[in-house]
Structures are given as C-alpha cells and as structure tokens.
Amino acid sequence: MNQPSSQFVKKTILKLLRAIGSEKEIKKYIQKFSSAEQHFAVIKVGGSVVKDDLENLITSLIFLDQVGLKPVILHGAGPMLTEELESRAIDFSFIDGQRVTSNEVMSVAQKVFTETNKRIVDKLQDQGAKAIGITHSVFECTLGYPKLGLVGKINKVNISDINSAIDKDMIPVIAPLGYESSKTLNINADLATIELVKAIKPYKVVFLSETGGIFNNENRLIETINLALEYDELMQEDWLHSGMRLKLKQIKTLLDFLPKSSSVSITQPINLPKELFTDSGSGTMVKHGFRIKNYKAADSAIKVDFKNIIEASFNKKLIPDFFDQNSKLNIFMSSCNRATIAISEDFLIPYMDKFGVLPDAKGEGLGAGLWSEMRKVYPKLFWRSRRNNSINSFYSSICDGCQKHSEWHVYWIGIEDYSLLKDCIEYAISKPKSVI
Numbered sequence: 408m409n410q411p412s413s414q415f416v417k418k419t420i421l422k423l424l425r426a427i428g429s430e431k432e433i434k435k436y437i438q439k440f441s442s443a444e445q446h447f448a449v450i451k452v453g454g455s456v457v458k459d460d461l462e463n464l465i466t467s468l469i470f471l472d473q474v475g476l477k478p479v480i481l482h483g484a485g486p487m488l489t490e491e492l493e494s495r496a497i498d499f500s501f502i503d504g505q506r507v508t509s510n511e512v513m514s515v516a517q518k519v520f521t522e523t524n525k526r527i528v529d530k531l532q533d534q535g536a537k538a539i540g541i542t543h544s545v546f547e548c549t550l551g552y553p554k555l556g557l558v559g560k561i562n563k564v565n566i567s568d569i570n571s572a573i574d575k576d577m578i579p580v581i582a583p584l585g586y587e588s589s590k591t592l593n594i595n596a597d598l599a600t601i602e603l604v605k606a607i608k609p610y611k612v613v614f615l616s617e618t619g620g621i622f623n624n625e626n627r628l629i630e631t632i633n634l635a636l637e638y639d640e641l642m643q644e645d646w647l648h649s650g651m652r653l654k655l656k657q658i659k660t661l662l663d664f665l666p667k668s669s670s671v672s673i674t675q676p677i678n679l680p681k682e683l684f685t686d687s688g689s690g691t692m693v694k695h696g697f698r699i700k701n702y703k704a705a706d707s708a709i710k711v712d713f714k715n716i717i718e719a720s721f722n723k724k725l726i727p728d729f730f731d732q733n734s735k736l737n738i739f740m741s742s743c744n745r746a747t748i749a750i751s752e753d754f755l756i757p758y759m760d761k762f763g764v765l766p767d768a769k770g771e772g773l774g775a776g777l778w779s780e781m782r783k784v785y786p787k788l789f790w791r792s793r794r795n796n797s798i799n800s801f802y803s804s805i806c807d808g809c810q811k812h813s814e815w816h817v818y819w820i821g822i823e824d825y826s827l828l829k830d831c832i833e834y835a836i837s838k839p840k841s842v843i
C-alpha cells in the first residue's frame with residue numbers, strides 16, 4: 408500500500424476507534440499491546456466464524472494491522488470439513504468431541520483446512536495486510552490416540568515460522584494440522600490453541616465466536632470473570648451449560664500458564680476492536696484475578712496505599728485528616744493494591760465514602776470484583792458522586808434509587824424506610840469534601 412493511502416486508512420481507523428472509546432483509552436491499549444517484551448495476541452477463530460462471518464473477521468484484523476499490531480491467528484474448519492465429508496458421502500464419527508480420522512477423512516481434512524487457511528490469507532492480502540499461511544510446520548505430534556486414527560498428540564510447538572513471519576511484519580495464520588515425520592495429522596483446534604498459547608505466552612488470548620461471550624442465568628453477558636474470586640462458584644452454577652463450562656476450564660488452564668498480566672477475551676469478530684481498545688470491552692474477559700482484602704483497622708502502610716489509589720484515580724489530594732474524620736472505616740482493597748473502596752460506618756447506615764481504581768488498571772475488572780465483594784458485606788448502602796463523574800452510569804444501573812442535587816448525585820441500595828432515606832441524603836450532601 409502506498410504512503411498517502413495508508414495514512415488515510417490509519418486516520419479513518421483512529422476516527423472509527425474514537426467513536427467506540429476515548430482517544431486516551433485507545434492510545435493506552437495500543438501502547439500496552441505494542442510492548443516488545445510479550446507477543447501481542449493469539450486469536451482463535453472458530454470454524455463456523457470463518458464460514459459465516461468472514462467479512463467482519465477480516466475487517467477487524469485489518470484494523471489491528473493498521474495500528475501496527477500483529478496477532479497470531481489460529482483457525483478451525485470443522486463445519487466445512489463436515490460439509491465436505493457429507494457431500495462426498497464419507498462416513499465419520501466423534502469420540503468425546505474429537506473426530507475419528509481415517510485415511511480418507513484425513514485427506515479431505517488436509518484439503519479443507521488448507522483451503523480455509525488460504526481463504527483467510529487471501530482476504531487479508533486483498534485488503535492490503537501482509538499475511539502468511541502456516542499449515543504444517545507448527546505442531547510436532549505422535550499418533551497418541553489409537554481409537555481416533557490419524558489424530559495427533561502434540562509433543563512440541565515449533566514457533567520459528569511464526570516468529571519469522573512477525574519479524575517480517577506479516578500476520579501468521581495457522582491451521583490446526585500436526586505432523587509426524589512426513590505424515591500430516593488432524594489435531595483438535597482447541598488443544599492446538601492451548602499448546603500454541605503456552606509456547607507463545609501472549610499478552611491477550613482472544614476467542615472469536617458467534618455468541619461473543621459467556622452469559623449468565625438471565626442471559627446477560629458476563630463482562631469480566633476474576634478466576635481467583637469466582638471460578639469455583641461459577642463452575643458450580645447449574646445455568647453454566649456444558650460447552651461454556653468446558654471453555655472456562657480451558658481458559659483457566661491457559662491462564663495458569665500465562666503471566667499475571669495476560670487475559671483471555673471472548674467476543675464476536677465485529678466487536679474485536681472494541682474489546683481490545685476500550686476499558687469496558689465488548690465481550691467476556693477472564694483474568695487470573697486478585698483477591699480482595701478487607702481492613703477494619705488499617706495500618707499506616709494500607710493508609711498510604713489507599714491514599715495513592717484515591718489520589719491517582721480522582722487526580723486530587725485526599726484531605727490530610729481523612730482518617731481522623733472517619734473513625735469507623737472499613738477498607739476493601741484488591742490484593743494488587745490498585746483498587747479500593749472505603750465504607751464509613753460512622754452513620755446509621757453504611758456510607759461508601761470512596762471508590763477508586765488506578766487509571767492504568769481500568770478495564771481489568773478490578774472495580775467490578777471489588778464492588779461485588781463489598782456488596783456481600785453491605786446489603787444496605789448509600790453514597791454520593793459528583794454529577795459529572797463518568798462512573799454515574801454504572802451507579803445508576805446498580806442502585807435502587809438516586810436523588811440528583813446540583814453538586815452531587817446521591818445513590819442508595821436496600822434502604823426502604825423513607826425518613827431514614829431522607830437522613831441519609833441529608834448526611835451525604837452535607838458531608839465535607841474528602842478530596843480537594
């Protein structure tokens with residue numbers, strides 16, 4: 408692509424991105440993902456996405472290419488293989504979700520996987536991105552499952568072709584095929600993803616699917632999952648259907664091998680830029696997570712951490728006698744010391760005095776995790792927030808009620824007695840400022 412047109416595309420893309428988030432947010436993530444120490448991302452694309460949503464997939468990958476990010480793509484092709492086998496009237500079966508692969512099935516699989524791979528690569532190239540298909544050299548296997556026929560058990564992941572593609576500014580597009588000496592073998596794309604991720608240790612792992620996330624019992628998207636806090640609970644929920652249970656288990660396995668900073672996201676192809684470049688994302692993000700610590704009598708070290716988080720998140724100073732003014736303070740803090748909530752028990756009803764998340768920790772689900780742990784302790788609660796605070800839409804979505812005053816919005820949860828509520832509101836709006 409020549410210089411002026413690539414400049415144009417870059418500008419257009421930044422404009423589009425600005426429409427989905429603030430420029431500051433987007434720049435933060437581009438910078439984070441471009442860090443030299445860790446590969447940016449492995450993106451797993453399900454076969455049905457390639458089959459039914461290829462245009463959106465390509466558009467999103469071109470986005471990434473234009474902002475200079477090179478993910479490693481691994482795709483499936485299961486539905487296409489099934490179609491092709493059916494059209495040729497070749498019998499096939501599955502054992503435990505894995506396709507039994509006879510010689511005949513293998514030769515069709517090789518053809519279908521290679522063709523699918525080429526389709527993705529060609530489309531990327533048509534749109535001006537440099538891409539290269541890697542169909543045979545990555546997964547070194549042995550025939551590990553006698554009942555499954557020509558299905559490979561991955562022994563080694565060879566990433567030299569992937570690295571040299573990225574060094575040449577190309578997007579590597581990998582097919583789930585393995586090899587044993589000169590023989591090509593079928594491999595399960597999910598297992599291939601796990602092994603590839605272990606070898607590459609990327610900053611992000613993204614699963615692109617048609618549903619675009621994990622949904623709760625009310626069919627609402629779960630935006631973030633903090634494994635340290637929520638994994639055991641979630642695995643016991645009967646509404647988590649078996650496919651998702653398995654996915655979550657796989658994700659946990661993946662994260663156990665990755666640095667703490669890494670995360671796994673599930674989203675739809677069209678929403679990939681939003682997931683990557685905004686704090687709130689578009690799908691479900693799973694992180695290794697953190698635990699929440701709770702201090703009823705904070706020592707001076709905790710007070711310093713608290714002060715740092717609050718001052719950085721409000722970009723203001725905490726008043727010097729904050730801790731003297733609130734004698735019964737309950738401080739919740741993430742184990743990484745990057746998000747905090749202070750509940751004051753000095754009034755009849757608990758009052759949330761401060762809620763802060765370090766600016767560079769936004770988008771990690773820290774606030775949501777902290778909030779839900781705090782709520783387990785405080786079923787009744789009220790708090791205030793400046794009328795122009797960007798967190799207010801979150802507060803509106805979770806509060807039972809809100810009263811708007813010129814300077815402050817007052818929110819509450821679980822307070823039904825009207826005269827008590829009036830006292831709470833009065834208390835909130837007349838409380839002196841704690842950050843200045």
Ligand code: ARG
Nearest residue numbers: 630682683685688690692770
């Ligand atoms: N853009 C950030 C990332 O990809 C945060 C995404 C948050 N996503 C979510 N579904 N809560 O790391």
